[in-house]
Amino acid sequence: MEEETEKKKESPIIQVRNLYKIYRVGETKVFALNGVDFSLQRGEFCAVVGPSGSGKSTLLNMMAGLEKPSKGEIIIAGTHIERMTEKELVTFRRENVGFIFQSYNLLKTMNAVENVALPLSFRGVPKKERLELARKYLKLVGLEKQMNHMANEMSGGQQQRVGIARALVVNPRIIFADEPTGNLDSRTTKDVLNLMRRIVRKRKQTLIMVTHDNYLAGFADKQIHIVDGKILKIEEQHHEDEEEL
Amino acid sequence: MRFLDLLVMSINNLRRRKLRTALTVLGVIVGTASIVVMMSLGIGMSEMQMELMESYGSMTAINVYCDTYSQPEGGQDPVYMTDEIIEQFRQMEYVDGVSPLLNVSVMMRQGQYTASYVNLVGVTEDYMEQIPVGEGRHPKMDGSEVELLFGNMVLQNFSNGKRGGSYYETGELPDVDLMGKPIFVIYDMDAYYQSMNGGTGTDGTAVKAPKKYLVPVAGIVEGGENDYNQYSWEVYTDLEALKTQLKKIFKKGVIPGQPTNKKGKPYPYFIYSNAVVYVDSIDHVKEVQTAISDMGFQASSNSEWMEQNKKQSQMTQMVLGGIGAVSLFVAAIGIANTMMMSIYERTKEIGVMKVLGCDMGNIRNMFLMESGFIGLMGGVIGLILSYSLSYLMNHLPAVTQMMMGMGGMDGSISRIPPWLAAAALVFAVVVGMVAGFFPAVKAMKLSALSAIRNE
Ligand SMILES: Nc1ncnc2c1ncn2[C@@H]1O[C@H](COP(=O)(O)OP(=O)(O)OP(=O)(O)O)[C@@H](O)[C@H]1O
Ligand SMILES: [Mg+2]
Numbered sequence: 047m048e049e050e051t052e053k054k055k056e057s058p059i060i061q062v063r064n065l066y067k068i069y070r071v072g073e074t075k076v077f078a079l080n081g082v083d084f085s086l087q088r089g090e091f092c093a094v095v096g097p098s099g100s101g102k103s104t105l106l107n108m109m110a111g112l113e114k115p116s117k118g119e120i121i122i123a124g125t126h127i128e129r130m131t132e133k134e135l136v137t138f139r140r141e142n143v144g145f146i147f148q149s150y151n152l153l154k155t156m157n158a159v160e161n162v163a164l165p166l167s168f169r170g171v172p173k174k175e176r177l178e179l180a181r182k183y184l185k186l187v188g189l190e191k192q193m194n195h196m197a198n199e200m201s202g203g204q205q206q207r208v209g210i211a212r213a214l215v216v217n218p219r220i221i222f223a224d225e226p227t228g229n230l231d232s233r234t235t236k237d238v239l240n241l242m243r244r245i246v247r248k249r250k251q252t253l254i255m256v257t258h259d260n261y262l263a264g265f266a267d268k269q270i271h272i273v274d275g276k277i278l279k280i281e282e283q284h285h286e287d288e289e290e291l
Numbered sequence: 292m293r294f295l296d297l298l299v300m301s302i303n304n305l306r307r308r309k310l311r312t313a314l315t316v317l318g319v320i321v322g323t324a325s326i327v328v329m330m331s332l333g334i335g336m337s338e339m340q341m342e343l344m345e346s347y348g349s350m351t352a353i354n355v356y357c358d359t360y361s362q363p364e365g366g367q368d369p370v371y372m373t374d375e376i377i378e379q380f381r382q383m384e385y386v387d388g389v390s391p392l393l394n395v396s397v398m399m400r401q402g403q404y405t406a407s408y409v410n411l412v413g414v415t416e417d418y419m420e421q422i423p424v425g426e427g428r429h430p431k432m433d434g435s436e437v438e439l440l441f442g443n444m445v446l447q448n449f450s451n452g453k454r455g456g457s458y459y460e461t462g463e464l465p466d467v468d469l470m471g472k473p474i475f476v477i478y479d480m481d482a483y484y485q486s487m488n489g490g491t492g493t494d495g496t497a498v499k500a501p502k503k504y505l506v507p508v509a510g511i512v513e514g515g516e517n518d519y520n521q522y523s524w525e526v527y528t529d530l531e532a533l534k535t536q537l538k539k540i541f542k543k544g545v546i547p548g549q550p551t552n553k554k555g556k557p558y559p560y561f562i563y564s565n566a567v568v569y570v571d572s573i574d575h576v577k578e579v580q581t582a583i584s585d586m587g588f589q590a591s592s593n594s595e596w597m598e599q600n601k602k603q604s605q606m607t608q609m610v611l612g613g614i615g616a617v618s619l620f621v622a623a624i625g626i627a628n629t630m631m632m633s634i635y636e637r638t639k640e641i642g643v644m645k646v647l648g649c650d651m652g653n654i655r656n657m658f659l660m661e662s663g664f665i666g667l668m669g670g671v672i673g674l675i676l677s678y679s680l681s682y683l684m685n686h687l688p689a690v691t692q693m694m695m696g697m698g699g700m701d702g703s704i705s706r707i708p709p710w711l712a713a714a715a716l717v718f719a720v721v722v723g724m725v726a727g728f729f730p731a732v733k734a735m736k737l738s739a740l741s742a743i744r745n746e
Contacts, residue, residue, distance in 0.1 A: 133651055137648070145647065
């Protein structure tokens with residue numbers, strides 16, 4: 047890891063080359079992604095912006111190995127994701143990826159702490175240790191009062207924050223977030239985004255966030271604008287110490 | 292993923308749908324219990340049959356019989372069982388011991404009580420040591436003196452000479468003290484009856500009452516007055532001592548029960564109508580038996596009977612077990628169904644777990660554990676149920692009475708040996724896992740993405 051920091055400028059952690067995703071709906075073809083190229087450096091916070099139906103989720107899912115591309119390459123940390131078997135993809139996700147769902151996807155049978163601790167249990171972390179970690183991250187997202195609530199005993203925004211804690215807790219190299227703040231008010235949204243940015247910066251993690259909100263995209267170091275499956279433009283900007291806001 | 296975490300997750304999933312789990316488990320309970328109870332009945336019946344057979348005689352003993360009356364026609368010498376033949380038996384391979392049985396019908400007396408036609412049997416040590424003694428000890432076997440070992444039911448033969456009234460009429464045991472008071476034996480019963488009726492012998496003189504002998508009693512065969520076993524009705528003594536005694540009494544005359552030659556004269560040696568050959572193991576019984584038959588004697592043993600019986604009881608067990616297996620099969624379908632339902636319900640959850648990096652093998656194992664656990668619970672409770680049912684069957688008066696009606700068998704009709712209990716448990720778990728296998732593989736192969744999309 048230490049050595050890589052030297053080389054990081056040359057070798058991006060994520061490389062997407064000429065990516066296509068074509069869905070067949072009856073006789074017609076839907077080009078969800080129509081030739082996408084970009085690369086991301088380690089520690090970068092990237093926002094994927096675009097109108098509804100533009101292919102943002104599709105792109106994210108393919109980078110997380112949930113869907114196979116129709117054409118093109120996705121290289122993450124030197125490995126070709128599109129060539130992996132499903133079993134390898136699961137292992138890859140377990141070891142490298144945190145995922146924040148658009149629709150939270152908490153397990154209804156577990157409470158907040160258990161939900162956050164779940165991905166740790168897949169890695170074989172002992173129970174005591176993982177519950178402790180889970181509590182720590184729930185506190186970070188401001189849910190110390192809701193720790194023992196079941197999924198359906200929380201508001202949408204609270205569930206979303208549990209989902210965020212669940213993605214952060216495993217300390218992944220890359221975090222994929224599909225509209226992570228879609229259900230939060232503007233105040234909490236700012237808090238959560240700042241928090242995420244702070245954590246990610248501190249740990250040199252790469253965060254890829256999908257949003258249709260240009261204002262939220264402004265939090266990112268890099269904005270990828272997508273329309274109809276094509277990259278419209280890529281904007282880069284630098285945020286220094288806005289943590290206090 | 293740690294095994295314990297996986298286990299806890301499986302159990303939690305089962306707990307979440309309590310009613311459905313309970314119903315599925317109920318199916319396995321019924322299935323397991325029906326197999327176990329059915330098999331236990333089969334085992335009980337065949338074991339009881341074995342016990343019944345054993346009460347008729349040892350499984351490794353061959354009874355040799357030689358008909359002293361119907362011997363081959365013509366001039367050849369009859370084939371009799373003599374001491375020489377007995378010695379030949381003893382030399383045969385696999386033979387552990389031999390005992391000829393010298394049967395003499397005698398009369399016994401104590402005070403006013405008389406028992407006639409008591410079968411006094413002279414045996415060798417090989418035979419004597421097989422007899423379980425209840426009271427007293429075995430008679431001494433050194434040939435010096437006749438000592439008696441009474442069968443535990445012989446007492447019923449005694450009746451009061453003056454008052455009459457045997458055990459069969461009164462149902463009361465005669466007041467005879469076998470061990471305490473002296474017993475007299477009259478060996479020459481013919482002479483006794485002739486003298487009583489004032490008959491005359493061949494030479495025309497009145498027959499004198501035969502001498503009676505005071506014979507010590509060594510012991511009584513194990514068992515109460517109504518516990519029948521193969522030794523119950525005989526009185527046993529040492530063969531050599533009996534032979535000496537008989538020779539002394541009858542001198543050159545014909546000993547009752549011994550055959551005579553064509554001129555009506557006795558043979559100068561003892562001839563046995565019965566003998567018992569003890570074989571070292573049940574596997575050699577048939578071989579020895581054939582050899583003895585080839586020598587011209589009739590030989591029989593329990594082994595053929597038992598073999599037949601074994602086959603039959605195996606059949607019975609298989610049929611009974613099969614009937615039980617059908618219900619376990621139905622239970623297996625129930626498990627498979629429950630697991631399928633569970634997967635449809637949890638499709639999204641499985642997808643989320645896959646996205647979060649849960650190993651595919653872990654997902655499969657989780658479902659396998661759930662179905663295996665259903666099997667285990669069903670197996671354990673089914674086994675408890677089986678033991679209770681078995682207890683009930685063995686102790687309900689109605690059942691016991693019915694059993695007594697069926698050929699007087701007693702003992703437990705339903706028996707669950709440890710191997711059956713263990714096998715039932717393992718079987719229930721295996722059935723659960725097999726039934727859950729395809730659903731589990733299906734769960735493992737679910738596509739993560741379509742699972743998430745499936746709202
Ligand atoms: N399974 C599918 N079959 C057919 N078409 C699909 C499928 N999944 C997505 N699409 C199409 O691909 C395009 C991109 O979909 P995608 O979900 O990536 O949009 P999005 O940018 O995430 O939109 P939103 O902001 O509403 O979430 C859409 O036009 C959609 O209709
Ligand atoms: Mg989307």
